[in-house]
Amino acid sequence: MSTKISSLMGSVLQAALTPHPVDRYLELVDPMLTWRDLRAEVVGVRRTTDRTVTLTLRPTRQWKGHKAGQYVQVSAVIDGVRHKRCFSPANAAGDHRDDLELTITAHDDGFVSRHLFDHAEPGMVLGLDQAAGDFTLPANPGRAAVFISGGSGITPVLSMLRTLVARNYRGAMTFVHYARSEADVAYFQELQNLAALHPNLDLRLHYTRGVAPDHFTGAHLADVDTDDADIFLCGPASLMDAVREHCESAGLADRLHTEAFTLTIPAVDPNQPVTGTLGFTDSNVTVENDGRTILDQAESAGLSPESGCRMGICFSCTKVKKSGCTRNVLTGELDSEADQHIQLCVNTPVGDVEIEV
Numbered sequence: 001m002s003t004k005i006s007s008l009m010g011s012v013l014q015a016a017l018t019p020h021p022v023d024r025y026l027e028l029v030d031p032m033l034t035w036r037d038l039r040a041e042v043v044g045v046r047r048t049t050d051r052t053v054t055l056t057l058r059p060t061r062q063w064k065g066h067k068a069g070q071y072v073q074v075s076a077v078i079d080g081v082r083h084k085r086c087f088s089p090a091n092a093a094g095d096h097r098d099d100l101e102l103t104i105t106a107h108d109d110g111f112v113s114r115h116l117f118d119h120a121e122p123g124m125v126l127g128l129d130q131a132a133g134d135f136t137l138p139a140n141p142g143r144a145a146v147f148i149s150g151g152s153g154i155t156p157v158l159s160m161l162r163t164l165v166a167r168n169y170r171g172a173m174t175f176v177h178y179a180r181s182e183a184d185v186a187y188f189q190e191l192q193n194l195a196a197l198h199p200n201l202d203l204r205l206h207y208t209r210g211v212a213p214d215h216f217t218g219a220h221l222a223d224v225d226t227d228d229a230d231i232f233l234c235g236p237a238s239l240m241d242a243v244r245e246h247c248e249s250a251g252l253a254d255r256l257h258t259e260a261f262t263l264t265i266p267a268v269d270p271n272q273p274v275t276g277t278l279g280f281t282d283s284n285v286t287v288e289n290d291g292r293t294i295l296d297q298a299e300s301a302g303l304s305p306e307s308g309c310r311m312g313i314c315f316s317c318t319k320v321k322k323s324g325c326t327r328n329v330l331t332g333e334l335d336s337e338a339d340q341h342i343q344l345c346v347n348t349p350v351g352d353v354e355i356e357v
């Protein structure tokens, strides 16, 4: 075989086995033409409230669909750097043929949410990961379902509600949503329409700002028939804590399913002395350990390791710890073994640590 042919075959083989370089070439022609990468084109943009944007995304052929309540990781390139965040599709469960609907709440100092709110437009192409997460409807929903959400947490439970409606579910559905005001409910009109059309849907909107702030109390569920009901909860920490407490005292804890969008990690654990250095071996950077998560410390050092949920669920920040002891802030567990995969977003160094970043 001539050297030329074998080198050509080598290139073809390499292209077949290492799809990412192929995608790098294809994206120069058309970013939606991909060999392996999953991406999505923004085909619809609606600014649904002063702080929310609803995007319709059309995924590339690799998309496998989502179950109601799951989340996707979306990445956007901002100033030349790719940033990943999780969003829960709000549309009913769908398969590989379906578009996705994301409703994104812009946080005042939120980097990605603010960027998408300000700049998303049809034609924008975003990176996408397959749907994940086990905050989902049971395969056989029981006799009743209660949905409780606050603010941006409406998306996964709306997906569940829309799915049950699409499946002609006959059980009782109670949809309790907390927003700052009526103008802050991105799906206000659709919820009203659904409640008008479906007598088995009990819609309860509570507004937490204004003259009479109406935050969750157990009284909001007092007349809801919770016997055999699954309860699905997603919202800010204060709402989740209050509902959890209520469910525990009402004996409903085993039927409560929850999803949080943020994790409150104490900046530094007061019981752990903050000592040592944190070395990022691939980047040749070493910093004094300040006790925060390794992800936060890496970013403060000017590094950009991949991340997504920042709360230990998506595993996109997993890296190899070469040496040293780390503490998992979710479980409190210490890990002193070398060459371990750890999640940067939920681990803090305890003394000297070296990590492959």
Ligand SMILES: Cc1cc2nc3c(=O)[nH]c(=O)nc-3n(C[C@H](O)[C@H](O)[C@H](O)COP(=O)(O)OP(=O)(O)OC[C@H]3O[C@@H](n4cnc5c(N)ncnc54)[C@H](O)[C@@H]3O)c2cc1C
Pocket (backbone or CB within 6 Å): 071, 085, 086, 087, 088, 089, 103, 104, 105, 106, 107, 109, 110, 111, 112, 113, 114, 152, 155, 156, 260, 261, 262, 309, 311
């Ligand atoms: C499983 C999952 C599903 C999610 N689904 C959605 C969704 O459907 N719609 C949606 O709008 N968001 C959703 N989020 C939140 C989203 O991933 C981002 O965290 C959020 O958009 C903020 O990102 P940012 O880059 O704008 O803010 P960052 O720049 O990362 O953070 C800026 C500041 O905002 C604070 N902050 C970040 N997120 C929140 C929050 N949710 N509430 C209050 N303060 C916050 C941070 O603590 C920080 O101080 C989801 C998160 C997870 C983990």
Ligand code: FES
Pocket (backbone or CB within 6 Å): 306, 307, 308, 309, 310, 311, 312, 313, 314, 315, 316, 317, 318, 343, 344, 345, 346
């Ligand atoms: S960023 Fe998702 S697990 Fe760390």
